[in-house]
Amino acid sequence: MAVIGLLFYSCNKDESVPNEPEISQDIAVLSFGPVLNEMVNRAAVRQQIDDLPECSDATPAFAQLSLTYGESDTPIDLVVEILSDENGLFTAYDEELEIPIPSGSTTVSVTLTDFLVLSDNGGIPGDVIWAAPKMDSEYAVFVETPLPLTWDLRAGSKTYVDVPVLCFDDRQVNLYGYLFFDITPKELSTLCFFANYCTESGRHYTANYSLDLYLGTSSLGTPLYLDQTPETGNDGQFYADPVCLTVPAPEDGIDASEPYLYYEITLTDWPDNYGTAGNYIEAGTLSWLQVQELLNPDGTTAEYKHIYLNCEESNDDGEDTYVTVTVDTRNITADNLNETVFFTDNRSSTASNSAVPENHIALVNPNRRIFWSGTTLESDTGETIIITEVYRKEEGGEMILTRTYTEPDLEGFLIGDVRSDYIEGFEFYNLVFTIYGETERTFTIDPKIKMQPN
The missing domain is CATH 2.60.40 (Immunoglobulin-like)
Structure with a gap:
């Protein structure tokens, strides 16, 4: 598979640009430059990183970014146009990227947490084609400086920040460190899971487990969450808190009654409770209607989906x-x-x-x-x-x-x-x-x- 990646560091440049108005001393102006490194087109490099997705032929047109600044970590979430000149790509001027300098200070700290590059769809943002991987994600090893990036801006400056990016495949969104709904905003809901494990003799235990959740109807779908585990403990009785996750509504064209989420729950060891786990896995699908039925009247918290591992599942889970x-x-x-x-x-x-x-x-x-x-x-x-x-x-x-x-x-x-x-x-x-x-x-x-x- 032809792939791209990059192994270099981002750079910050404070510049004054001819014919631009002078920048006030109580602000600093930001611009970001997404950078792909052509060196990875070499065969030897491609062979080393052939798990990365192919690049789209689409032209980068917009950047979707999130950052925070100042001691209070004031957030900015923004979609901004991407321009180009002989020096490469850069984000257009936007008032939201005028970062205020605190009174009595000459600098302000800024942290970039999310950075995606989108194609053009008739003058509006289209599909994500490049993504800056995040620290601790599987693809972070392919860039010198994964997100988050933190630096200080000087009062009265215009700073250009290079952001290393990789070609993007939405089927592998978790490998970049993002969640699916970071990429494709949707209506969101809460979905919780709880599990019991039964021994061969029929004794019930509160279960410890690992949960994988996919967008789709099998494990071939888009991973939303992998290896999620409950908080467990013993305060006189062994307990496991429900695992509660944020999930998106289904894609357009999928009816609310159609399955669109697939889960796999795998029993794991709990030495002080039931001991070593057997090879027990429960899998299933959920529709948007089933997700909504679990919501409490407050519309935020939810009852849990009760999973039975090696148990004869009850037709009645009881009630609170x-x-x-x-x-x-x-x-x-x-x-x-x-x-x-x-x-x-x-x-x-x-x-x-x-x-x-x-x-x-x-x-x-x-x-x-x-x-x-x-x-x-x-x-x-x-x-x-x-x-x-x-x-x-x-x-x-x-x-x-x-x-x-x-x-x-x-x-x-x-x-x-x-x-x-x-x-x-x-x-x-x-x-x-x-x-x-x-x-x-x-x-x-x-x-x-x-x-x-x-």
Whole structure:
């Protein structure tokens, strides 16, 4: 395969150009020059790097770039026209590339993080034809200075920065250090995965795994993410956080109900949990509708796609439990909690959904979550109820919850993770809530949790 690459460094040039207006001393002006090195056309060099894609015949017409500047890392995302002269290619003047110099300073730091070169499509940006590879990407070895590039600009200067680039193939976008939707902007969504592993005897474990996700219907598609692994731990029970990824909507011409994402999940070792992994892989496809169905009402967070490795997959993954603690803030005292605190939830039967806290039983499913939130009985008190802590009693019965925590995107909720394998019996716990108003008042109540099989 004919290929190109380059093995040289970028250079910065501060120049004054004849007939250009004088540059103010409170700014510095930037221009970028994409550079391909013709030396790699030599047969010996091509033989060494024949994995690189062929070059397009299209003329470079636009640059799509991202940079940050200053102590606050102010971002700039820009598409700018590419011009040429006897010295080569360079980006046209653009007001957004006038970088302000901080007051009292003579320089400002700039970091270029993304740089793509596009063809012309009737006067507008077309396809990506060249890309500057990023550090730690597979193609970074073919350039002397992969992105990010950082340098200081002097006040009143116009700086030309050479950017080493490689010919581009969108089927290999990850090899340059970019994600597919960096190259082709699309509507984005959140997609999460969680996995269980079952031994031959049928015992369920929370799984550790490696996830590959492709744009397409097989591993021959465009890689979106490779070798993604969950955050695992043990805080009394082994747990693995869902792997949550940002995915693009399908290409034009692919219906929302058609498969367009392909995933492979491979079980990996977890020495302290189930030990050495067998050769277990689960693969499948997803449509845009299936991705959207996993979204929560906030439109940002998502339920996970539940994967079973060597398990008889359940037809019912269960559901999350939402418990609301309603407090009569006008009358509550430490002595009348059963008369002034009321529990309701989305799961319990009429008999167990008692308003008396000490008798309330929250029903939960394996591998799901329970959400606690608080509210006042009367809306005009100006007070708020925050669930501050949930913890297991000393004689707490069965260990149903693996941990409790909060998430920044779910304000007002305390969240508990339910263990992955089904057990019978109750877990007895204490719930602590605080009333915030003119004064702060904190109380502790003691409901129960019970597991239902999926």
